[in-house]
Amino acid sequence: MGQQHLAGPVTGPVTVALVEDHQVVVDGVRSWFSPPGPVELVAQGPTIESVLGTAADVLLLDLNLNGTMVVGRVAELCQGGQRVIVFSEHEEPETVRAVLDAGASAFIGKGRATRDSCLETIMDVAADRPNVTPPMAQAIATDERPHRPQLSDKERAALLFWFQSMSKASVAARMGIKERTVRQYIDRARIKYAAAGRPAPTKEKLLICAIQDGLIRPDEVTVYTSLAARSGEGPGAGAGS
């Protein structure tokens, strides 16, 4: 499950399981993924339990299920290596940070999601590539907690502009750099964020792929093990360190 990036090119569509309790959203997502397309919806249900056990590359998870926030269950889902993308209108930076810390690969805000942006995020996550949606950019850029990753000024600016502007092209124009460089700043910030967070298998995959793609060097991930050791949260399986 989910070894495309490491094992070679994807052979079939990326499989997705959806946890969502609103039928209108389910129908919308189903129409986005209607074949032929790069993504196939293989399971859907209104509770986490209803899709557990389904083999899917990505689990798309609504945070508010029948009036209950399930932020606390994200870590448990990611712990088994499942790639989780949270799909929610609760885009507050604290909520986004909480699910990313728990190991979620990405957060898609319902307020701004489009078919193309959603597919792009799913494809990136399935391939363990870093993907930063606007709510994630905001959450990472405004993190002021003591164990936050150290972002450069340009990385932070690129994240904030990405959250607040209309496109990465406009961020590039604003910063006077190429769009490719903007992507690099944003992706590096995401990698740093994953490296500084709590251990989760999904983050390890992201870090390994980032190293393979040359986005970071193995020795740049040392912060991961040192933080885990300091906080006494068990052995830090520092990817690449």
Place this chain on the structure above:
Amino acid sequence: MIEDIEQVAQRYARYTALGAAVIAGFWHVGYDLTVTVAGWRDFRWPVAAAAAWIVYTAIAVIATLSLARTSRGPARIRELAVAALAVDVAVIVACRPGDLLGVSDWGWGSVGWLGVMLAWNRPRWRTELIAFLAANAGIMLAAMVVTGTLDRVSIAKYLVVIVGGITMQLGYTAGCHTLRARAEDAVVLARRLAADDAWRESARRIHADRLRRYDAIRDAAESLLKQLADGADPGDHRVRRDCTAGAMRLRRLITEREEVPDALVAVLRERIDAAERRRILVTAPPFGGNLPELPAAVREDLLRAPVRALDGARSRARVTVSAMSTMVSVAVVADNDDLPVSATPVREPSGVVVTYQRQGGEVWVNSIWQAP
């Protein structure tokens, strides 16, 4: 009401402090001066007694000025306390040895009030006052030992004066302290009650505002449902746009969390509501509840250009706020064709920097404030 209670507490602190000065003043003029003048001939060295009286007066004046200004004893009291104890010694020395416990030796019964004034309301007033009174008692006892005045009557006299003096001085200080502490408790309680009232009022307003907006959305939804029931085409672009706009407003209401409305957020919400009434499709991710306190001028400069972009939006707009403890950034992306834009960043006097960018039929206006 809080002001009244705070004033009462302040008066308690001030007048109890001045009360100590008044007692010391009356005692010093009424008793010490009378004894010094009337018993001039009984002193061994009356000039020393007079000098001691003057030094006492000077210390009392310094302490009174401090009490009047701050309701607290002077900041540095060690030198003044030593001088006060020196007054004690000087009066003892000025008296004939036989009058050590007589009427003329006014110093040891009186300097305790200087100690009360000097230690008044200081952080370690208990320790300081007890140390001072103990030193005063010790000096007198040492004088009795040196002069051999240790008969039963003398010791009884000594105990009566010392116990009486200390009881009055410590009692007055501790009583006033308790009074002051209770008054301060009342102030804290009143402030808490006022904060609760403000919170309740603010929650009531937010609730009323949400109900008003829910009503507005309900009206819009009702109208849409009627249209659909009457045969409006769900595939029609306008119907779909109205449905999307209603869903967005509802979503924003669901994710609003702040208990006390921030002034900047309140203005943005008002302008978003106004835009939606003009059938503009507005997206606005939750603004978060951790905005730093901003001076009014900064807030106005942060809002001016983005609000203008929002007010002039043709059909859609996106409003975002990013905040950290030292930074606030407000941005609007809108299809506003008329907004004059500056090619270079505009620096407002408050320190806010506003940038503009046009791309693909949209304008991006972003104002940023960073703490100096």
